[in-house]
Each structure stands twice: as C-alpha cells, then as structure tokens.
Amino acid sequence: YQYGGNNPVGNIDVNGDSIVISPNPNGLIDHIKSRFGYDxxxxxxxxxxxxQLKKDDKIVAQIILKLEDSENIHQITMVEDRRKGNLTEVDKEKAAKGISQGTTVRYDPYTQIEPSGEKRTPRVGLSHELQHSYDAxxxxxxxxxxENGVLLIEVRAINTENKIRMxxxxxxxxxxxxxxVPKILLE
Incomplete structure (x- = not known):
C-alpha cells in the first residue's frame, strides 16, 4: 500500500518504471483487455x-531513458478534448521553485491534425511533450x-520536436x- 504513496490506485509503479501508460480503454474489447491486464x-x-522515438534520435532516446529511470512518475494518457491537442500537466508551484516533479502527458496518438490546422506525425507531438516532462x-x-515572448521551455520542446520532424x-x-522562434535559438 505504501509503495503507491498510500494511494495504490492513483500511483501505480509496480515494475519500477517511471513512465506509466494509462489503459484508456476504448470499446468493450479494450475494457475486457484492461480488466485482465492486457495492453x-x-x-x-x-x-x-x-x-520509435528512441530509434529516431539519440538525444530523444536519452530523454526517454532518463524519464524511465526517474524517481518521479510520468504518466501518458489520452487527451480529454481532442480539439485542444496534446499537453503536459505539471504542478506550477513546484515548477516555479525549480522542484523536480512527475508529469501527466495528455497525448493523442491517432490525430495528425493539430488544433492550429497543421498536419504532422503524431509522435512529433509526443516528443514535444516529453521534453516538457524532462524539464519538469x-x-x-x-x-x-x-525577446518576442516565446517561453524558452517551448523553444526547447520545439527543438526536440524538430529532431523527430527530420x-x-x-x-x-x-x-x-x-x-x-528567433532563428538563433532554433537547432
């Protein structure tokens, strides 16, 4: 019970993995699979x-490996509203204080169209969000x-994303x- 921070339902890390992928069952078959422990x-x-991201780029592979080895739990789950796109949830107070923390990445692996209307491979968006998880x-x-108002954390995420776009x-x-994004900051 204590291994899950007194909340084994919400904090599952039985295998010691630090990236947890929620089941997000879709339909009866997935509900049954989830119930019996199948992916x-x-x-x-x-x-x-x-x-595939690990194969695509060595730096992105290192980000994923560090998240997997982290003491923090990083969860990947389906977006709640597909119209809003992918996002990474963090504790803003901890972030402001520079405190290491886990994250929840909301990721839609099935949609190639961003809310902006741009078309791109879904895992490109996952790499962007994983950079945010790594920063957290x-x-x-x-x-x-x-100088024009773009957050540097977004510049880092865009540079990570561009490695996969290549x-x-x-x-x-x-x-x-x-x-x-100022050209001097783009890799």
Whole structure:
C-alpha cells in the first residue's frame, strides 16, 4: 500500500518504471483487455511511438531513458478534448521553485491534425511533450521568454520536436502559436 504513496490506485509503479501508460480503454474489447491486464490499443500505440522515438534520435532516446529511470512518475494518457491537442500537466508551484516533479502527458496518438490546422506525425507531438516532462523532472521549467515572448521551455520542446520532424519528413517548426522562434535559438 505504501509503495503507491498510500494511494495504490492513483500511483501505480509496480515494475519500477517511471513512465506509466494509462489503459484508456476504448470499446468493450479494450475494457475486457484492461480488466485482465492486457495492453489496450492506446497502450500498444504509445509504447510503439516511444520505441520509435528512441530509434529516431539519440538525444530523444536519452530523454526517454532518463524519464524511465526517474524517481518521479510520468504518466501518458489520452487527451480529454481532442480539439485542444496534446499537453503536459505539471504542478506550477513546484515548477516555479525549480522542484523536480512527475508529469501527466495528455497525448493523442491517432490525430495528425493539430488544433492550429497543421498536419504532422503524431509522435512529433509526443516528443514535444516529453521534453516538457524532462524539464519538469529536472526542475528546469523556467519561465524565461525570448525577446518576442516565446517561453524558452517551448523553444526547447520545439527543438526536440524538430529532431523527430527530420526523421518523419514533417516540415521544421519555426513558430510557437503565431510567434516566430528567433532563428538563433532554433537547432
């Protein structure tokens, strides 16, 4: 009971893994699979995306390995509202104080169209969110901004994402929202 922080239902890390993929059952078959301990379609897809990201780029592979080895728990679950896209949930107070923490990544592995209308391979978005998880894990969720108002944590995530875009053939990302990322900061 204590291994789960007195909440073994909400804090499951039986295998010592630090990246936990929620079942997110979709339909009766997935509910049955989940009940009997088999991977759901969502879990299989996310595991495949993580494995491919490790193959795509050495630096991204290191990010994933460090998250897997972390003492913090990083959970990947389905987005609640597909219209809003992927996101990473953190404790903002801990982030502001530079305290290492776990995260919840909300990721849709099935959608190739971003809320902005841009088309891209889904795992590109996962790499972006994993960079945020890594920053939270390291206690580097800084709020510094570029001269035109782009958060540096977003610049780091865009640079991570662009490593994967090179492998998937998706165009290099140069903007965050409507703001251009200063070229000097793009890798």
């Amino acid at each position: 759901t379609k969502f879990q299989k897809t996310v595991k495949a995306d993580l494995a 894990d390291q206690g580097t969720m800084t709020r510094e901004i570029t 492998k998937t053939g998706d165009p290099k990302r140069t903007k965050y929202g409507r703001r251009e």
